[in-house]
Amino acid sequence: MSGLRELKKERTRRTLSEVAIGLFLEKGFDAVSVAEIAAAAEVSKPTLFRYFPAKEDLVLHRFADHEQEPARVVAAARAAGVPPLEALRDHVLAGLERHDPVTGLNDAPGVLAFHRLLYGTPALAAGMHTYQGRSEEALAAALGGADPLAARLAAAQIVAVLRVLGEENVRRIAAGESVEQVLPGAVAATRAAFRRLEEGLSLSSEAARG
Structure with a gap:
């Protein structure tokens, strides 16, 4: 079960990152708020911060594996x-x-x-x-x-x-x-x-x- 739980977490993390990057590319990094990202991803701000402590991490997540x-x-x-x-x-x-x-x-x-x-x-x-x-x-x-x-x-x-x-x-x-x-x-x-x-x-x- 722990493996399935980790897989779900990683999928959520990837989804949040993709939503955020899409907004950043459309509007610019500084023009997008964390609240806007959370709303677009249909999660609460506390949930988003649980996965990504800082706004920058939503982009730099792509480098995590490297x-x-x-x-x-x-x-x-x-x-x-x-x-x-x-x-x-x-x-x-x-x-x-x-x-x-x-x-x-x-x-x-x-x-x-x-x-x-x-x-x-x-x-x-x-x-x-x-x-x-x-x-x-x-x-x-x-x-x-x-x-x-x-x-x-x-x-x-x-x-x-x-x-x-x-x-x-x-x-x-x-x-x-x-x-x-x-x-x-x-x-x-x-x-x-x-x-x-x-x-x-x-x-x-x-x-x-x-």
Whole structure:
């Protein structure tokens, strides 16, 4: 029963987020009140706040599944004896090939509208900073090793690289380039960025296993 209950909660959470994002895209983030979202979703304000403590969370919910994605990739790489940077690079390259919106390389109208909302709203941009901080913490824990500070520094650099790569893809797509035009440069930039990380970080498979 607990599994069914969690599934229902997740469905409700997704519905609330979708209703809110639809209103934000139509009217703008600041022009939509929490009360308006609750009314449109046919729930009470207390119910909405039970699922999303802050208005920004209604949008950033879409990133919830990806918050610990780098950490999950590294954990799987450690188990397989694969260097973490190699695993992360290949994960990003695979995302580019399938046009995963998380990579920024997606020109579907809905994705473009969402990116305009996200990057054009200061409150959401600030929320993304918090999300990235949690992603860094999870990645540092996955990297492990004898020096916690070194793991934190490495995680911060990796997350920053992922952010900049994604933002550059978003910028180029928003400027009118197609996915097909951006893809070769995005792949080259990803490979170059991870080469630089490899030159600056000592994250062998042995070190990754801690």
